[in-house]
């Protein structure tokens with residue numbers, strides 16, 4: 001039985017989020033420049049997007065560039081931005097062919113104008129697609145997102161559009177960049193780092209976390225299948241006891 005066949009398609013995570021990490025180390029291991037790692041990371045993006053779409057995953061969020069990554073050496077930032085523009089331009093026909101819509105979360109006003117332009121065109125050109133929602137986290141950080149949400153909530157209270165006593169968790173959710181997307185059930189981080197690095201702090205509240213030593217440019221569909229199988233072997237209790245869950249399942253069946 002192949003790894004893919006071991007996946008229970010009835011219990012597929014609707015939303016998978018990935019911190020694509022390890023491009024620099026992958027390149028350095030080969031005696032190459034960090035940008036070579038990023039270039040090869042694009043191959044993994046292609047493979048994983050295709051793999052997720054084939055399985056029927058509905059949302060895939062990829063952390064591609066954090067707010068903190070702006071502090072990297074200028075040549076790396078410029079190289080990454082050029083790679084981004086070029087990749088988006090090249091990939092739009094494939095996204096359309098595979099019925100995938102593109103979305104972006106993050107402070108895109110920080111991106112170079114050419115990248116902003118390419119992105120908004122790609123988002124428009126893929127907006128009618130009804131398959132996988134591919135969400136790129138670009139110039140994204142959770143604290144930036146939450147800060148932004150708080151500012152907007154405060155402004156709406158000031159303008160009398162919102163009453164403080166009516167603010168619920170659903171209201172807060174509506175002020176996040178992810179307001180149109182469900183929370184990820186599964187979050188994967190590559191490269192052996194065990195941290196969240198300012199990614200979806202609010203949305204990951206009850207996500208299952210999966211860490212692998214594989215560096216992002218080596219990550220392929222098989223690795224994605226492994227992560228999903230691992231996820232499917234877990235018991236998600238949401239604060240309840242295991243016994244309670246079993247009772248619920250029995251009630252569901254009978």
Ligand code: IPE
Pocket residue numbers: 020021022023024025026064065066069080191
């Ligand atoms: C992830 O790989 C890609 C980005 C953060 C843009 P890194 O560039 O962080 O690679 P390592 O962690 O240095 O190996």
Ligand code: IPE
Pocket residue numbers: 019020021022063064065066069193195197
């Ligand atoms: C997290 O990776 C951001 C992305 C993958 C885009 P980093 O490599 O920037 O994270 P830290 O700095 O090691 O935590």
Ligand code: MG
Pocket residue numbers: 021022023
């Ligand atoms: Mg890194």
